[in-house]
Amino acid sequence: MTLRAALLLAMSILAVHADDAWLRYAPLDDVAAREYRDVLPAAVTVLGHSALLDSAQAELLRGVRGMLGRTLRLEPQLPSEPAILLGSLADLRRAVPELRLASEPPDDGYWLHSMPCKGGRCIVIAGRNDRGVLYGTFALLRRMALNGPIADLDEVHAPYAPIRWIDQWDNLDGSIERGYGGRSIFWDGGHVRADLARAADYARLLASLGIDACSVNNVNADPRLLTNAYIPELARIAEAFRPWGVRLVLSVDFASPKSIGGLDTFDPIDPSVASWWQSRADDLYRAIPDLAGFVMKADSEGRAGPSAYKRTHADAANVVARALKPHAGLLFYRAFVYNHHMDWRDPNNDRARAAYDNFHPLDGRFDDNVVLQIKNGPIDFQVREPVSPLLGALEKTNEALELQITQEYMGQARHTVFLGPQWKEVLDFDLHAHGPGTPVKALVAGRVFHRPTGGFVGVANVGLDDNWLGNDLSLANLYAFGRLAWSPDLSAARIAEEWTKLSFGSERRVVDTIDRIQLTSWRAYENYTGPLGLQTLTDITGNHYGPAVEASERNGWGQWHRADEHGVGMDRSMATGTGFTGQYSAPVASMYESLATCPDDLLLFFHHVPYTYVLHSGKTVIQSIYDSHYEGAATVAEYVRSWKALHGLIDDERYQRVLKQLQYQAGAAELWRDAVDRWFLRESGIPDAHGRVGHHPERTEAESMRLDGYSIIDVTPWETASGGRAASCAGAACAAAFRFQRAPGWYTIEVRYFDQNNGGARFRLFIGAQLIDEWTADAHLPSAKIDGTTSTRRMIAGIGLRPGDIIRIEGRPDNGDQAAIDYVEIEPQR
């Protein structure tokens, strides 16, 4: 046993892990454990020596000990009893020829096989390479954790595509752009962390899914990273990754030859620039021979790019790719290139066109070790977009599909939104690139046009939080990305069920509840944010969180939905609009072009229609907007109730954390519902057929309360406060009071207030002289402003009210948090 193997074993015996996520290896129930104990050999023999094989062996011991309470025997040679045999097929054949091993797993793939041997049955985990052996080991353990049969194994598994990478957008100061799970596991204060234990833990999680490369710095790259000073630091990360078969990737800045390289140019066709990139690559590869490659974002959102010298993206990509080529490295070039100073007054302008317009003409001009990294939609990870037409338009260029695990526009881990169903729709969408039968997954994997490489990149942005992503249920997104990258044919339901069982156990009620929440959560989020292809109606120039319907309009960023008093939607048709539909192949284009065939879910992405336009669903657009927002908010309210029914069935720590998250989300969904619906009510002037929007008889606005110290302010955007206004406290303490005049009974009091992140205001609620509740506004929402980002609520249940009761709220501002109140809503208690 190597020293590292011994250390791994020691760690697996003793370590307390932050969060093992889906690798918990909780003890199996007695029945399952007994079955496995009967068929699982007691010994394990590993053929060959490598850090990867050490990891496989340690993981096998750890998993079996966790699930079955048994420590497997490590046998250096095939013992005289049945064993689990790990190794490359070549080594296995050489060492134990009597086994007569047949199947040939491909690179990174594995063969799980059980066979008679030594008077019992041996289990063989064979790979062509050691990474395959590690993946096979994780697969066997996953199968056991899911109570699958292992007595008669004979399965070969191979990855669907060669590229299965993760991007992290970590900054060198330790912050993470669009990261919601705490600070960087790699960086702090401009340097790589001394303690990379979490980086190694992360690599283990990634390896369990078959992910084999990870970029460790923001695509908005800091050029300093390419200086020699950072090479030893980067090598340490690579070292932490390597035992798990995860290779380091760097994001690089295209202007580096000039900004840090001492050249006066970064023109890609300048030979000095080429040789500068070559020398950088050579230096890096000397220290990190398995560096997987670079990611580059150029000419995008203010980053420097080839346009500075009127060169093409192909010129830019190729000069870097050629430096990597001798080392078998890949250059990922992001296709996320668009003009963010577009004139919104020109109805022909359309950001959705940008990726295709920029890159389709360059098809065939990229070197074979360049991969175009293309986001799933033509805009930017919105709650719903059509599939990017560029994905089907490149026949001579390698592609990778960029999916976003971190929930930038999807609730930022404060909302549970399981993206498996969205990604499945993308992966399975047939772009008819080459006639029918060319789903996105096949295109990006390079299968349609027989490309040398291709695959999947997920932007994860995990952080130091115990649960990696800041939301326990959001871990399912990381799991789903990895599973789909390996096996895009899996269903979202199957993946959700796997994840739930691995993470929370197999108790039926737990699995059913969590799966139902996960599988309905994307639709729910779409319903209460931006349905019908409106996209996420949020503050698109700022924090991308909270409702702000007009934030996308009248600016150069091009996320327009063109809602006005007459109608809504962006006309992207060929006939009357921007012509974006024409970027698709004919069958797809004609589906989107025609109102008759365009699906409701994307209608307003492709067409501008009056509010009274009748959808396939039979509802008018405006009523559908109203209804879907109510439906979405109701769905999340129900999540809270069904989660509560799991009390005692899962560990209390996660139960409480998720409960708090879902309760917040239910309040946020209500805010979204009201904000978007009241905006469209005012804009359209068409009332809600069910009389809900703008009518809240159970609500008392702060503006109408008796205020003591509080003053009324206008909230921006206006739709994020009920009545457009709130009461804000400028002094040391303020109060707002009103008289309850409804029937006596038991009620829940909802206080809708604003929790600014610059301080922790204190609130107290009294009924008459009786103090009923008090709390601090300290939820860490991502803004210091009084708006939809900070609007939240306190629910105070079980309050007996009598007509004439005075309800009074006292607010004490703190350090700029103004203890602002929107309204109080009093609902009869069920």
Add this chain to the structure above:
Amino acid sequence: MTLRAALLLAMSILAVHADDAWLRYAPLDDVAAREYRDVLPAAVTVLGHSALLDSAQAELLRGVRGMLGRTLRLEPQLPSEPAILLGSLADLRRAVPELRLASEPPDDGYWLHSMPCKGGRCIVIAGRNDRGVLYGTFALLRRMALNGPIADLDEVHAPYAPIRWIDQWDNLDGSIERGYGGRSIFWDGGHVRADLARAADYARLLASLGIDACSVNNVNADPRLLTNAYIPELARIAEAFRPWGVRLVLSVDFASPKSIGGLDTFDPIDPSVASWWQSRADDLYRAIPDLAGFVMKADSEGRAGPSAYKRTHADAANVVARALKPHAGLLFYRAFVYNHHMDWRDPNNDRARAAYDNFHPLDGRFDDNVVLQIKNGPIDFQVREPVSPLLGALEKTNEALELQITQEYMGQARHTVFLGPQWKEVLDFDLHAHGPGTPVKALVAGRVFHRPTGGFVGVANVGLDDNWLGNDLSLANLYAFGRLAWSPDLSAARIAEEWTKLSFGSERRVVDTIDRIQLTSWRAYENYTGPLGLQTLTDITGNHYGPAVEASERNGWGQWHRADEHGVGMDRSMATGTGFTGQYSAPVASMYESLATCPDDLLLFFHHVPYTYVLHSGKTVIQSIYDSHYEGAATVAEYVRSWKALHGLIDDERYQRVLKQLQYQAGAAELWRDAVDRWFLRESGIPDAHGRVGHHPERTEAESMRLDGYSIIDVTPWETASGGRAASCAGAACAAAFRFQRAPGWYTIEVRYFDQNNGGARFRLFIGAQLIDEWTADAHLPSAKIDGTTSTRRMIAGIGLRPGDIIRIEGRPDNGDQAAIDYVEIEPQR
């Protein structure tokens, strides 16, 4: 609402409490909650004003909100709807004459009554005093938490005895003598703590049981406490107690007039001494008008006492009592007086006689505000003793029964030992003091001889640990003491069930398991420590923990059991022994005097018999000793198994803590079993009829292993190590190895080692080259020696062994912890 009431309410809304113990008020299940919601009024009206009534009101709100999720309405006057009415009967009658209230609760008692009122039913909680109202409130909440009916209440409850006190043995430096739950909640660094939140929490727990006084310093009292400097500090504790009706008590040192008072004497009949005590009492009462009194330990275990001046205990008690008398304070005089320099060679000497011999002659000589505080047994809180004969021998003296909640001789919170059954035996034991029908409870309550006062004192010694006593299950002892002090007729089973339901909820499997553990735990502990009246066979001159059979012999402390090669037991008969039996009334004396009628459980307390003597059980004494030790250890091993079946049914935090405690206890019970049994085997020379004692074929002694660096040492006492010896490491690292030669299979490896408290030695266990387990010896056992106190074990389950395997233990000493090993036992895994 007073400021304090508002604060209380605020605290009850927000505070995170260390451990609410049996006052958790967990949400009731839906069915029960619905029923209570239907019958419980929505409003509460408190008549009168006091801190006690504020506490009652806050507790009622807190309990109802916790259990039913509702906030009761505080109504200053009887509202126009049904209400819960709290107050003294006098106030209630005056304020709401229409209620026609009848029953008269006694002092500290309460009347729970429901009656038609305001179109529904009101619930009345009436007391004669405010403390009674508070107790009634706790009683109503307890009833609801236990799912008892509340629709038709009409019950008057009164305490069985006026005295229901708690003693704490806290030192001013913050340590606690014989305390196992962390440092003092009152004291730190010679002063009262700045933060007395835990003292207030404690008072709340005590009040919920009807305990109304608590001493806050060690009976081995620091005289400085009586100086004026401490008065404001003590007043702060009294203030923390007061809202819960708990009065402060101080332990005082009899020599104080001389040691701190500036007098040259502390002779109790010296007038200057009397006036010194008077002035101390007057000063204290000025600051703490409700001081309940003093506790005094004099002429005991080295403490100064009246013998210094040849005065009597009555002289000593009375001089202090007279100082308290004008303030209605009580003086508790401990009857724990004995000679600890007794000649063990004199067969007539008997420590058990001491309390009676010292105090019986003084009956009638104590003032009426003196209470003799008498331990339940004649020795000292042993696992089993007969009832102290003094309890039945005082007709003209107030008595209080001293019970020990802290588990000094009972496993020190590292062992779960529920003392309810022991205390019930004591309380119900009929001493025939005045003919039949004079159980201890009636005697100490003053009911038999019509004394003005009397009752119960419990030595609790809670500390800052979250769970107060260092063991979650031990909290049942505090609960049981309080419940029995109020209601000694309750059964131990009823109390255990109440406590379990209040603490862990009403799930049937949880209640059954915990109750069974609790109710069998005393007998189990007796079985594996000292059965047949041998008492706790421990190191009686030191830490009172761990086996040490001979520690009680051949010294002046008098806890002798007189075991030698021929027989065992202390002859206390009148006919041939010390005559102790003669201190009992005739019926009791004759029962103990005669071998024919003396119960087996106390046989060796009263009689010396040969090992071959046949018990009523039909077994010989020696076989009974062997068997009971095996039975006790097996019972605790079973506790671990049944506790594991509760996984997921109780909160994980307590589940894990208790599991760890029970696993340790199971190992300790095995150690006790082997130590005591091997001692008696060697002493008696009579083999175990079942061949177990001294025969451990599955055990490999460290002495017989191949040692590398380890050296063999003799362990003292010899019986606490298998073979009397252990392997101890003097270097930086040592190893011990041996060859496994049994059948292949799955095994549990038990490593029996010594965990000294002066360091954290590290251990690693290998099979061949494979690291199987590693751990640190950091269990905080109460000794730095290698003996039965520090002997513990590591259980390593699920290990597949094959003949020829080399099992090797590596030990790395740390700071004096010598990584000592006793043996390895290998058991086939079930």
